[in-house]
Amino acid sequence: MKILIAADMEGVSGVTCWEETQNTHNEYARFRRIMTEEVSAAIVGAARGGADEFVVADGHGDGINILIEEVDARAKLNSGIASPLSMMEGIDQNTAGVIFIGYHARAGSQDAVLAHTWSNARIANVWLNDIPVGEYGLNAAVAGYYGVPILMVTGDQTACSQAFELIGPLEMVVVKRATGYYSAECLSPKVSLRMIEKTAERAVLRLLDGSAPHPFIIQTPVNVTIEFRQPEWAERSERLPGAKRLDSVRITFRAPDMLAAYAGFRVAVN
Numbered sequence: 190m191k192i193l194i195a196a197d198m199e200g201v202s203g204v205t206c207w208e209e210t211q212n213t214h215n216e217y218a219r220f221r222r223i224m225t226e227e228v229s230a231a232i233v234g235a236a237r238g239g240a241d242e243f244v245v246a247d248g249h250g251d252g253i254n255i256l257i258e259e260v261d262a263r264a265k266l267n268s269g270i271a272s273p274l275s276m277m278e279g280i281d282q283n284t285a286g287v288i289f290i291g292y293h294a295r296a297g298s299q300d301a302v303l304a305h306t307w308s309n310a311r312i313a314n315v316w317l318n319d320i321p322v323g324e325y326g327l328n329a330a331v332a333g334y335y336g337v338p339i340l341m342v343t344g345d346q347t348a349c350s351q352a353f354e355l356i357g358p359l360e361m362v363v364v365k366r367a368t369g370y371y372s373a374e375c376l377s378p379k380v381s382l383r384m385i386e387k388t389a390e391r392a393v394l395r396l397l398d399g400s401a402p403h404p405f406i407i408q409t410p411v412n413v414t415i416e417f418r419q420p421e422w423a424e425r426s427e428r429l430p431g432a433k434r435l436d437s438v439r440i441t442f443r444a445p446d447m448l449a450a451y452a453g454f455r456v457a458v459n
């Protein structure tokens with residue numbers, strides 16, 4: 190039973206500012222270690238539940254955060270950008286389920302540490318078929334393309350509740366309670382890691398007993414709408430074949446399936 194651990198960094202316990210997630214800052218070394226430990230805890234728990242193959246996608250920034258020499262040795266680590274499936278690299282039809290680690294709420298959310306969607310500088314909102322989504326939604330829809338359910342999410346309370354609301358009754362671990370964009374009440378890793386282990390075990394057991402959420406499947410064709418923060422970005426991306434400008438900051442395009450939608454979205458953001 191193969192599990193994909195899709196990891197980000199803003200939702201890791203302890204992180205409350207961008208600098209802690211940027212390799213130019215000296216505090217980054219601490220938080221990449223905690224990110225690595227949270228991924229390992231998910232593997233330990235999922236293995237206890239019955240999973241026996243673990244693929245990890247390092248989905249933050251340049252994808253070079255997780256320490257390969259420290260992460261659980263059962264992990265095969267997809268690192269670096271731009272990999273074909275980015276934050277979901279490693280997913281395929283043979284994947285039984287996905288665990289989101291270190292996730293954050295979508296751009297514009299209240300009480301949500303570092304809430305953003307893909308690019309904090311460029312993106313204000315994203316919709317798939319008129320459903321507002323953050324990274325949890327885009328990535329869950331990619332898993333849905335392969336018929337794979339999202340089993341679990343970790344992050345602050347807003348990230349977890351947004352994922353729950355969109356995807357269904359997945360397992361979650363609130364590793365910090367956001368009190369603002371740059372503030373949160375954080376659990377000690379000694380506590381959060383144990384919670385992640387236990388919850389990942391339960392998430393896999395629920396997959397086995399048939400009570401895990403259904404795959405999050407977006408109807409095709411997929412209409413992708415992006416609201417940029419500045420007209421400049423809408424101007425650039427409306428030149429993509431098939432893209433239409435809706436107003437000064439919004440573009441939309443239609444993709445035949447979720448993989449094409451994801452690829453188009455990534456190109457538009459870049």
Ligand SMILES: [Zn+2]
Nearest residue numbers: 197198199249
């Ligand atoms: Zn990130």
